[in-house]
Amino acid sequence: MDEYNKARRAGLKAYNQAEDNGQNPYPEVLDKLVNTGSLKELNVGVISIPTDQIIGTKTQGRQNAFACNFMPLLDAESEFGRKWAALYASQVEEGIRDAILVYEYLHRFYVQEGNKRVSVLKFLEMPVIQADVRRLMPAKPDKLYQAFLKFYKVCPLYELDFSEASSYLKFAELLDQDLENQWPEKLRMHINTAFYAFRKEYLRSTDRISNVSDAFLTFVSMYGMDELRRMSSSAIRQKISAIRSEVQIRSSGDNIVVKENPQEKKSGLLPDLTKIIPQYTASRPLRLSFVYDSTPEISSWNYDHEVGRIYLKQKFGDLVRTECYENKKDGQPLREALDKAAKTSDAVFTVSPLQVNETMKAAVRHPNVRFLNCSLYLPAKAVRAYYARMYEVKFLLGALAAMMSDNHRICYIADYPIYGTVANINAFAIGASLVDPRSQIILGWSGVNDEDWQKELKYLGVDIFSGPDLAQLSEDSTVFGLCQLEQDGYIRNLAMPVVNWAKYYEKLVQTMLDGEWNNEEAGKYKAVNYWWGLEAGAADIVVSSSVPYTSAKMIELMKDALRAGRLSPFSHELRSQNGIIQGAKAGRLSNEQIIRMDWLNDNVIGVIPEYGKLSEEAKELTRVAGVDTVRGSR
Missing domain, CATH: 3.90.1530.10 (Conserved hypothetical protein from pyrococcus furiosus pfu- 392566-001, ParB domain)
Known part of the structure; x- marks a missing residue:
């Protein structure tokens, strides 16, 4: 007994x-x-x-x-x-x-x-x-249980018990599977074996910071299922310890600290040792690598980042040394480039959300190197996200569009339904409605299959439209930003949004030179995301001389109010297509509410597209950073 x-x-x-x-x-x-x-x-x-x-x-x-x-x-x-x-x-x-x-x-x-x-x-x-x-x-059934039932139908394993509904789809994607077709029996056996091998070591951990399934998902996303199956027990324990912060961040709420402006250099009573004994000198410069998913010759996005990289050399001289890797979108080429860059760099920048998974893995392999990815809403300790806060500029563009429109109908062409995009649409719509309460925003998507928005413009009855933010270098195109469609078909540029990557990179690099990087740590289990806008000089609007000076003056006044925090598109009363979001006395929405926004303002005519209607390129980005409603429609 x-x-x-x-x-x-x-x-x-x-x-x-x-x-x-x-x-x-x-x-x-x-x-x-x-x-x-x-x-x-x-x-x-x-x-x-x-x-x-x-x-x-x-x-x-x-x-x-x-x-x-x-x-x-x-x-x-x-x-x-x-x-x-x-x-x-x-x-x-x-x-x-x-x-x-x-x-x-x-x-x-x-x-x-x-x-x-x-x-x-x-x-x-x-x-x-x-x-x-x-x-x-x-x-x-709630969303979480619905997601589990959908998973169980194709892979009947009770063991996987995630805390978020979206995790079942994320897990499927890691294994090149979906939630519609039966998974191979052999794969199910491998998952089961790997899960219990991981579970055994995770439960032996003295610092269990997440449920086993959530920790398992993070582990597989970092190292892969095949590698996990080959690991010894001691190797699993060692790698669990290495990614402990990532596990905690991904499994807890309120896990991202959004930095809206650059860190101010702290001053104190003691002398600044970075000035007495600087960490970086001409003989030991700050070494930076930029890894592009395409090339600056054919991608306007990569070109703008390349301009920022070149500016760093001009700004800081011998204190900074930079190099770049081109056409490293994903897979083995990206993995090899990141490992090579990490061996010779103090910091590595990847410029596309599509590169984020490999960037995360590289950051774990090279813990002494700073890694940054140009994306939004990234819950990661090892990689910091940076992106421009564009909804402020879109708000100004919407106001200008309403000033210039003759018939209250304005077209807005969005690209992909990813984090931040819906906020840009709504800010534009709200800006237009402040100037013209009768304004209607006709929403189109360039990332939807079989939709040619340029051909459809003449049938929509609009004279003002907002097109792509950037001109396409691979095409002979002058159609970008806010445009006016003349009766004879001529398209006139009125204004364009601008991201000043040179200024953005300058301020990010300055934090490293000043020794302020570690001071921006937000806690042991907090991710840092930079989201700089007008106030930081990271984003702006350029207004054409063809715009009446009174309209341009109004935009400058509104811009000053935005910079000073006296004006925000997402404060006070907000109404969606389906009803009231918040009342007249409410303050500004939180950064998370703005970034993850999945509703459309009440003067928007259109919808957020379902995943199945997206182009392959749009699907790729949406899988990584899509708004919740689109990812949930898969």
Whole structure:
């Protein structure tokens, strides 16, 4: 009876702790949680289920014989105690073969038959148990459970228990799978084996900072499933330790600190040692690498970043040394470029969201190098994101569009439904409505299949439209920014948004030269994202001389108010196509609410496209940084 007494002590400890914390000291009772008789029952079959997902009993029955951790509470000399001890001996000698009967509700199991078997196996820390599973379907399943059911249909594994609905799709993409077609049986076996190998080492960690499934997802995203399967136990433990911060950041809320302006150099009573003994000199310059997904010759996006890189050499002279790698979009070429850059650089910049996953992996491989990725809303400790806060400029463009329009109808062409894009659309629409309350914004998407927005302009009845932000270097195109469509078909440029990457990179690099990089750390488990706009000089608007001077003057006045914080498109009353977002006395939306915005202003005519309607290029970007509603439509 020694083992029973050990189990009972564990039960009494859990019982007392639960009572002290004001919690139920017994296993949950499903019949008390929900009216099970009203729910649809599905027979899942006899399968192996994770013992740590068994949290209660179907009926009250034997509930009081167990503590909340399923350890026994009754005296060792009781009939219950003797039966438990006999069952334990049977398990040790032969193993328990009979399946228990459980009901699954919202990805948790409640025992109908086999409570003592569960207790014994939990005491022995057995990870799985055979069970005849009956699923009870909730009347209105939440998004998380819907996502799990969709996953289970193609890959029937209960083990994966993510805390976010989007994680099931992320996991599928990591394995080149989807949530529509059955996954190969061999792959399911590999996932199961890899998961339990990871779980064993993760549970041995003294600093468990996330649920096992979320940590597993982060691990696989960093190292890959195949590499995990080849790792020894000690290698898994070592790599878990290396990515501990990333696991915590990705599994917790409020995990990103958005820096809206550059860090001011701190002054104190003690002398500035970086000036007395500078960290970087002409003989030991700050070494920077820029890794482009395309080339500056054919990509206006890469060209602008290249202008910024060249400016750094002019601005800082011998204090800074730069180099660039071109056409390193993804896969092995990007991986090799990042490793090569890391060996010779103090900081590495990648300029596309498509490069973020490989950038993350490189940052883990090279922890002493600073890595930055040009993207928005990146929950990562090892890589800092940087992007321009463009909604302020779009707000000004919207106001100018309404000033110049003759018929209240303005066309806005967006590119991809990724983080920040919807905020740009809404800021434009709000700016237009402030000038002209009757304005209508006709929304189109260049990243949608079979949609030629330039051809459709003449049928929309608009004379003002907002096209691509940048001119395409590979095309003979002057159609970008805010434009006016003349009656004879001539297109006149009125204004354009500008991102001053030279200024952006100058200020980022200055923080490194000043020794301020580490001072911007936002906490052990916080990610830093730079999102600089008008006030920082990172974004601006250029107005054509063809615009009436009074309109240009109004834009300057509004720009000054935005810089000073006296004006914001996302404060006070906001209304979407479906109703009121916030009231008249409300303050500005949070940065997260703005970045992840997935609603359209009430004067916008159009929709956010579903994933299936996007071009392949748009799908690529959306998989990495798409707004929640689009990723959820997959």
